[in-house]
Amino acid sequence: MATIAVLGTLDTKGEEHAFVAGLIAARGHRALLVDVGTGASPTVAPDITRDQVAAAAGLDLAAVLAARDRGAAVTAMSKAAPVLLAQLAGSGRIQGVVCLGGGGGTAIGSAAMRALPVGFPKLMVSTLAAGNIAPYVGTKDILMMPSLADVAGLNRLSRVIFTRAAGAICGMVESEPEAGDARPLVVASQFGNTTACVTKAKEVLEAAGYEVLVFAATGAGGRIMESVIESGIVAGVLDVTTTEWADELVGGTLTAGPTRLDAAAKAGVPVVLAPGCLDMVNFGEPATVPAKFAARTFYHHNPQVTLMRTTPAECAELGAILARKANAYPAPSAILIPRKAISVISAAGQPFHDAKADAALFDAIKRDAKVPVEEHDLEINDPAFATACAERLLALMRAAAR
Numbered sequence: 028m029a030t031i032a033v034l035g036t037l038d039t040k041g042e043e044h045a046f047v048a049g050l051i052a053a054r055g056h057r058a059l060l061v062d063v064g065t066g067a068s069p070t071v072a073p074d075i076t077r078d079q080v081a082a083a084a085g086l087d088l089a090a091v092l093a094a095r096d097r098g099a100a101v102t103a104m105s106k107a108a109p110v111l112l113a114q115l116a117g118s119g120r121i122q123g124v125v126c127l128g129g130g131g132g133t134a135i136g137s138a139a140m141r142a143l144p145v146g147f148p149k150l151m152v153s154t155l156a157a158g159n160i161a162p163y164v165g166t167k168d169i170l171m172m173p174s175l176a177d178v179a180g181l182n183r184l185s186r187v188i189f190t191r192a193a194g195a196i197c198g199m200v201e202s203e204p205e206a207g208d209a210r211p212l213v214v215a216s217q218f219g220n221t222t223a224c225v226t227k228a229k230e231v232l233e234a235a236g237y238e239v240l241v242f243a244a245t246g247a248g249g250r251i252m253e254s255v256i257e258s259g260i261v262a263g264v265l266d267v268t269t270t271e272w273a274d275e276l277v278g279g280t281l282t283a284g285p286t287r288l289d290a291a292a293k294a295g296v297p298v299v300l301a302p303g304c305l306d307m308v309n310f311g312e313p314a315t316v317p318a319k320f321a322a323r324t325f326y327h328h329n330p331q332v333t334l335m336r337t338t339p340a341e342c343a344e345l346g347a348i349l350a351r352k353a354n355a356y357p358a359p360s361a362i363l364i365p366r367k368a369i370s371v372i373s374a375a376g377q378p379f380h381d382a383k384a385d386a387a388l389f390d391a392i393k394r395d396a397k398v399p400v401e402e403h404d405l406e407i408n409d410p411a412f413a414t415a416c417a418e419r420l421l422a423l424m425r426a427a428a429r
Contacts, residue, residue, distance in 0.1 A: 029122040029200040030057040031148075032115060034108065034139060036132045037062040040178050041070030043127050043189060050193035051125075056200065059121060063108050063135045065092065065100035075111070080104070083111040101131045108135050109142030116143050123148035123200040125192060127178045130155065137163035145255075148199035152192045154178065161247065166254040170195070210238040211262035213420070214252050218244045219328075220370035220408075221268045221303045227413035228265055235421055237262070244268040244304070249283030256290035263297045263424045267363075267407070267416055270304030272348055273337055278317070279308035288352035291360075297423035298360040299416050300353055302388055303407055305345050306373040306381070307334040326378045334372075336379045339387040346391025354397045359423040361399045363416050364389050368406035 031051050035044040037060065048058035062073035063080055081088035084107035091103045115121045124143070126136030133153040140149040141164075149169050156173040164171065172192055176184050213232050217225040229239045242252035249271045256264060271283040291298045307326075310316045310333045316325070324336040337345065353362055368374035369385065393400050401419070405412040 028056055029197075030059055030120060031196055031200060032059045032061050032112065032121045032124040034061040034063060034112070034124055034126045034136055035128060036064040036066070036135070037069035037071055037073055038064035038066040040127055040129075040132065042181060043178055043185065045071045046181055046186075047125060047127065047189050047193045050190060051197060054193070054197045056197055059115075061108075061111070063104050063132075063139075065097065065104055065131070077104070080111045081107045083107060083114060097131070101134055105135045105138040108139035112139040113142040116147060123150075123196050125150045125152070125196040127152045127174065127189070127192070128154070129178055132178070133163060137165075137169060140169045141165045141167045143167070144258075146204065148196060150192060150196045150199065152178070152188065166247075166251045170199075210236055211424075212240065212260055213237045213263045213265055214240045214242060214255055214261050215265040216244045216249065216252060216268040216303075217241050218268045218270055218304045218370075220307075220372065223408035223410075224267055224303070224413040224416070225265070227410045228267070228417040231414055231417035232265070232421070235417075239265075244270050244281070244283075246271060246274065246281040246283050249287050253283070253287060253290040256294050256296065259294055261294065261296055263299075263420050264291050265299050265416060265420050266291075267299070267301035268303040269300060269349060270307060270309075272345055273305050273308050273341070276345060276348070277308045277335075277337065277341055279310060279335070280315075281309040288349075289355075292352075292355040292357065295357045297358045297420060297427045298353070298356055299420040299423065300349060300360070300362045301407065301416060302346070302349060302362075302364065302369050302392065304370045305342065305349075305388060306337055306370050306379045306384065308337060309334060324379065324381075326372055334379075336381060337384060339381075339384045342384045342388035343391045346388045347395050350392050350395035350397075354395075356398065359426045361401060361419055361423065362392055362396055363412070363419060364392065364400065364402045365405050365407040365409070365412045366402055367404060368408075371408060374406050 033044050033048045051058040060073045061075045062069045062077045086107045128136050133155050152172045152174050156171040160171045242248040275282040326334040373379040
């Protein structure tokens with residue numbers, strides 16, 4: 028039998044959460060009703076009160092509610108609920124969590140779920156699940172389920188949705204993952220333009236006894252990889268596709284934010300960096316490219332993706348950023364430069380070949396980096412360059428272990 032937290036605003040949605048709790052109990056599990064409401068008294072009796080939730084984070088809930096500012100109250104509970112839920116999960120008191128919510132409930136419930144580790148069963152039934160869920164999911168594996176209608180009572184539609192939700196969370200806690208791989212873990216960043224490089228490097232690392240997780244450098248992928256690195260489970264980082272920084276600097280669509288490349292400094296793990304795909308900024312269909320870039324060089328990757336070549340000035344700044352990030356790494360690290368091409372389409376004769384821009388990028392890295400910089404007269408997808416990256420990381424991890 029598992030214990031599943033049924034977390035919600037029990038002042039406005041008590042009946043609905045109690046319904047889900049009953050279905051969970053009917054399947055042989057225990058439901059733990061957690062009230063995160065910020066309005067009237069709960070309409071059903073919680074197992075953990077809103078005051079207990081607030082107290083877990085040292086929050087004076089009475090003072091917050093006295094201000095009669097719903098936005099401030101929801102924000103406060105969004106800070107307290109993650110603390111309480113993390114405590115419950117960390118002590119083994121719960122094995123899963125489900126929440127039903129509108130705007131406020133989704134903000135609180137998803138914030139609480141983001142405090143839980145990857146793999147912990149978490150289900151958010153929300154009126155917002157059919158829209159942009161990125162702010163609610165973040166870098167965690169939260170399952171978002173559309174409520175279709177508002178979470179406002181039990182009816183012929185909501186009963187179906189809530190019943191399926193109860194079955195889903197029970198199925199999640201009943202499904203035990205296989206025992207984890209005992210090999211040390213390396214993470215790597217990849218784009219279509221660096222797939223061959225990462226595929227070969229992965230073979231070398233796996234032959235040396237490592238498990239390799241590959242993340243797509245698509246903004247969300249980079250943020251998730253940073254989260255995994257920061258979690259402390261990673262032995263080394265093969266970050267050869269740092270392209271998300273081009274989007275962050277220039278204004279493309281696949282930015283991972285200004286903290287991209289920071290996690291390794293916090294985790295203290297060895298890193299091999301390469302300026303993979305810093306020749307390109309990502310946009311959607313051609314019509315989505317801002318007018319100020321009209322005179323730039325473009326490559327239409329497919330009908331939905333338009334790539335824009337970075338300029339020498341942008342490349343110089345990107346090189347300086349890469350060096351500055353690497354300089355903060357406390358563990359042995361290095362930057363490897365493939366001088367002949369940093370992507371498939373930046374090679375000689377390809378649409379993004381620009382020797383001046385590449386030189387600006389490489390010169391800035393060499394000028395500013397305090398970590399070792401290796402130059403290879405190869406293209407990034409040359410098997411020899413991929414092997415060099417993998418072998419350099421293996422050497423750095425051995426040095427760190429010593």
